Amino acid sequence: MAINRLRHGYLYLALAMVLVGSTVTASKIIGAGLPPFTATALRFAIALPCFALLMAATGARLPRLHRRDWLLLTVQAVAGSVGYTTLLIAGLQRTSAVDGGIILGTLPLVTAAIAMLLLGERPGRRALTAIGMAAFGVWLMTSRTPTQGMDGSLAGNALILGAVACEGLFILLNKRLRTPVAPLALSTLMTAFGLAFSAVASLTEAPWALAYAPGAVAAVAYYALVPTVGGFLLWYAGAARVPGSEAALFTALAPVSAVMLSAGLLDEPVTGAQIAGISCVLGGVLAMTRRGGPRSNGTGDGI
DSSP states (O other): OHHHHHHHHHHHHHHHHHHHHHHHHHHHHHHTTSOHHHHHHHHHHHHHHHHHHHHHHHTOOOOOOOHHHHHHHHHHIIIIIIIHHHHHHHHHTTSOHHHHHHHHTTHHHHHHHHHHHHSOOOOOHHHHHHHHHHHHHHHHHHTSOOTTOHHHHHHHHHHHHHHHHHHHHHHHHHTTOSSOOOHHHHHHHHHHHHHHHHHHHHGGGOGGGOOOOHHHHHHHHHHIIIIIIIHHHHHHHHHTTSOHHHHGGGGGHHHHHHHHHHHHHSOOOOOHHHHHHHHHHHHHHHHHHHHTOOOOOOSSSOO
């Protein structure tokens, strides 16, 4: 029974990270038909009732928090919820989904770098090596001549790296909360705050005057229901069955999934430089994971 429980946990974690990787492909489709803030608001508007129903079904309650914690949650929502999604969509309007998937894989390393810069954490030799491997991998990927034009691709890659930095900031801010917030309550709060902020920001895009492309709307619905809500359920079902040190290893599947789905569903070519780049990124992630560096708490936050 214990072995079956562990195998089921591995399966749930793997599926959760495959779904996280699929958000890159979905965001590429969304970006071709909808502006970023409108798409983000629509995503949260679809996901919020699902999380509210999950809270009602499980009897979960929102925590009582200090004013400082509410301020931190607000910043988390702006960064990890709105910032991550809008920057990812905007970046993928300018660069390939394959590149976006590779950059997505730098999340654990970007989080560690932010912790060093903002929190004054002292890096070990292995951490510096891991960050260096990821940086070299991204350089390999971006050093080729892109099909969409050098300026556009570099700008897109920079926006996606900004999205990853927003998610890393979310993870670190979550560690600063005085009162721990349960994952389901946190996801519900982030979705509600994200909807409020992105809805206001979407007014600059005149959403009432847009032509809503069916493919983009379907991709938003997929993003909201499958990776956001479904990924949340799968990740925490798996994390309940697998030791944390092992669960963290599965985060490396997200960029692999993103690259494979982008190549398979969007017919994007995968170059030798990109293969070398993702190899370096994954090597750095595995090295950081073995070290026990900062990691995401699942798929129900910004991603």
